[in-house]
Amino acid sequence: MTSTDLTTDAALSTSAASVFIPAPVTPYQGDIARYWDGEARPVNLRLGDVDGLYHHHYGIGSVDRTALGDADDGASEKKLIAELHRLESAQAELLLDHLGPMERDDTLVDAGCGRGGSMVMAHQRFGCKVEGVTLSAKQADFANQRARELGIEDHVHARVCNMLGTPFGTGQIAASWNNESSMYVDLHDLFAEHSRILAAGGRYVTITGCWNPRYGQPSKWVSQINAHFECNIHSRREYLRAMADNRLVPQAVIDLTAATLPYWELRATSSLVTGIEEAFINSYKDGSFQYLLIAADRV
Ligand SMILES: C[S@@+](CC[C@H](N)C(=O)[O-])C[C@H]1O[C@@H](n2cnc3c(N)ncnc32)[C@H](O)[C@@H]1O
Ligand SMILES: CC(C)=CCC/C(C)=C/COP(=O)(O)OP(=O)(O)O
Numbered sequence: 001m002t003s004t005d006l007t008t009d010a011a012l013s014t015s016a017a018s019v020f021i022p023a024p025v026t027p028y029q030g031d032i033a034r035y036w037d038g039e040a041r042p043v044n045l046r047l048g049d050v051d052g053l054y055h056h057h058y059g060i061g062s063v064d065r066t067a068l069g070d071a072d073d074g075a076s077e078k079k080l081i082a083e084l085h086r087l088e089s090a091q092a093e094l095l096l097d098h099l100g101p102m103e104r105d106d107t108l109v110d111a112g113c114g115r116g117g118s119m120v121m122a123h124q125r126f127g128c129k130v131e132g133v134t135l136s137a138k139q140a141d142f143a144n145q146r147a148r149e150l151g152i153e154d155h156v157h158a159r160v161c162n163m164l165g166t167p168f169g170t171g172q173i174a175a176s177w178n179n180e181s182s183m184y185v186d187l188h189d190l191f192a193e194h195s196r197i198l199a200a201g202g203r204y205v206t207i208t209g210c211w212n213p214r215y216g217q218p219s220k221w222v223s224q225i226n227a228h229f230e231c232n233i234h235s236r237r238e239y240l241r242a243m244a245d246n247r248l249v250p251q252a253v254i255d256l257t258a259a260t261l262p263y264w265e266l267r268a269t270s271s272l273v274t275g276i277e278e279a280f281i282n283s284y285k286d287g288s289f290q291y292l293l294i295a296a297d298r299v
């Protein structure tokens with residue numbers, strides 16, 4: 001971290017400066033920082049190139065077959081990519097819907113912000129300031145470059161920072177979220193930090209994949225997803241328990257499993273497959289894995 005970063009962080013934080021933890025702090029977090037610094041899968045870059053919103057999350061909603069065309073050529077692949085991207089942006093729109101109304105002078109926090117697509121969408125919708133944290137310097141640079149290109153760098157900013165120890169002041173944040181980034185951290189530590197930074201009455205939202213306690217234990221497909229991404233998927237039960245322990249009271253719990261399957265089934269037919277499609281499709285279908293949105297009030 002540079003001295004300039006320290007100045008910025010100190011200015012941002014009133015009471016939290018002493019708990020700010022620069023990233024990464026554990027060997028595991030070092031692995032995750034390296035993973036995302038080195039990530040350049042076409043399925044993410046080519047989808048982001050469609051409109052300049054770069055996501056590292058999956059899609060929801062029905063596939064619009066009329067948008068796909070039927071010619072088996074380059075044009076139809078382009079349409080398929082645009083359709084996959086439409087579904088991943090629909091996922092982010094749903095997350096933002098659950099933040100509720102925001103004021104222009106509110107500050108929002110994207111915990112595990114990736115390349116920043118959700119942050120840009122949040123700023124465009126609410127007009128407010130959005131602060132993102134990621135372990136990856138490459139991702140933070142990418143997100144800040146996009147913000148500059150869009151002329152919104154005064155409002156959208158990413159930093160290299162551990163989401164378990166952020167520089168944001170206690171009770172200063174109107175809403176915060178994790179979009180497919182909570183499977184890299186201990187949930188009690190994570191929700192303690194969200195609970196600290198959120199104002200009383202503030203809103204927390206996550207969209208996540210979680211294993212289903214009704215299945216018993218993580219299935220072989222869930223273990224395959226963990227190995228593929230070097231993450232540690234939690235159970236639905238763990239989410240609800242860790243929220244309850246940290247003054248985060250669920251207002252909505254939405255099972256998006258059926259809504260995400262069309263994305264996966266379409267992706268499995270594209271040239272951009274990565275090999276993980278079968279694990280997602282099979283685990284969603286056998287009930288061992290769920291795609292969930294949880295919106296909670298900070299009480
Ligand atoms: C799958 S990506 C999701 C990115 C983004 N939320 C999106 O929807 O496009 C996971 C993100 O979590 C971040 N991450 C994982 N562990 C983290 C930690 N301890 N602190 C901050 N970011 C973390 C990674 O750096 C990466 O940006
Ligand atoms: C729902 C779960 C368990 C998510 C794990 C976290 C993760 C890697 C999300 C997608 O990232 P990505 O967009 O970089 O992945 P891909 O390259 O497969 O599109």
Ligand SMILES: [Mg+2]
Binds near residue numbers: 043044055057058
């Ligand atoms: Mg992706």
